Amino acid sequence: MSEISPVNGAVVHRRPRPRRAALPVVVRELTLEDIPAVFELGQKLFTPEKLPTLYRAWDEDELVQLYTTDRQTCLVAEAGGRVVGFALGQLMEKPRSAWRYGWLEWLGVDRGLKRRGVATRLLRQLTSRFIEREARIMLVDTDERNRAALAFFRKHGFGQEVRHVYLSRNLDSHPEAIARRETLEEPE
Ligand SMILES: CC(C)(COP(=O)(O)OP(=O)(O)OC[C@H]1O[C@@H](n2cnc3c(N)ncnc32)[C@H](O)[C@@H]1OP(=O)(O)O)[C@@H](O)C(=O)NCCC(=O)NCCS
Structure with a gap:
């Protein structure tokens, strides 16, 4: 593989990455018994600095809520009796829209088993389930x-990217927060 170096314009020859064999996995619906394993795997992947978004947090409540609302679109990939990946999604209807959406909220694969087609299998199965349910x-x-994740989604046909800006403000320095702390600290 050859490409032009952005640094000095020289032609750089790169060896193509050796392709790893696809991992045989069973993709099935999430069960109650899987929740601890999925939670633990997610904790390793969605660390605070790697969280996909600011407005969602990876915690047991989120997982249990998805499991209870839309079990058919919560999938796990299992290999050798172990959960090695998950795709958790739900159907969404927007007010005043005739369209039904399938939202893939959390996708994760065990770090040691990446680039072996596990997420691809999960995504395909989830896509079929969304289509069956008329998303x-x-x-x-x-x-x-x-x-x-971007390379993965783009490879699988996702596009029409819309950028969204999240803003935040630290409320600890807000005068009301300062006053509140002072009141709480006042001796009786
Ligand atoms: C993104 C993620 C789910 C991909 O899982 P995966 O099982 O490794 O993906 P696949 O093996 O099915 O990859 C399919 C293709 O996606 C692209 N791809 C996946 N990972 C990539 C990477 N690190 N760099 C570049 N391309 C990548 C490649 O085109 C790959 O095909 P190839 O290996 O034949 O080149 C995985 O890296 C992950 O769990 N990341 C952490 C959690 C996360 O960010 N989730 C997404 C947001 S919720």
Whole structure:
């Protein structure tokens, strides 16, 4: 593989990455018994600095809520009796829209088993399930620095990217917060 170096314009020869064999996995619906394993895997992947978005947090409540609302679109990939990946999504209807959306909220694969087609299997199965349930658009989102996820989604036909800006304000320095702390600290 050859490409032009952005640094000095020289032709750089890169060896293509050796392709790893696809991992045989069973993709099936998430069960109650899988929740601890999925939670633990997600904790390793969605660390605070790697969270796909600021407005969602990876915690047990989120997982249990998805499991209870839309079990048919919560999938796990199992290999050797172990959960090695998951794709958790739900159907969404927007007010005043005739369209039904399939939203893939969390997708993750064990770090040691990446680039072996596990997420691809999960995504295909989830896509079929969304289609069966008459979703017409599938939505995904991720941090713009998450190059692996972006490459993955683009490879699988996702596009029409819309950028969204999150703003935050630290409320600890707000005068009301300061006053509140002072009141709480006042001796009786
Ligand atoms: C993104 C993620 C789910 C991909 O899982 P995966 O099982 O490794 O993906 P696949 O093996 O099915 O990859 C299919 C294709 O996607 C692209 N791709 C996947 N990971 C990539 C990477 N790190 N860099 C570049 N391209 C990548 C490649 O085109 C790959 O095909 P190839 O290996 O034949 O080149 C995985 O990296 C992950 O769990 N990341 C952390 C969690 C996360 O960011 N989730 C997404 C937001 S919720």
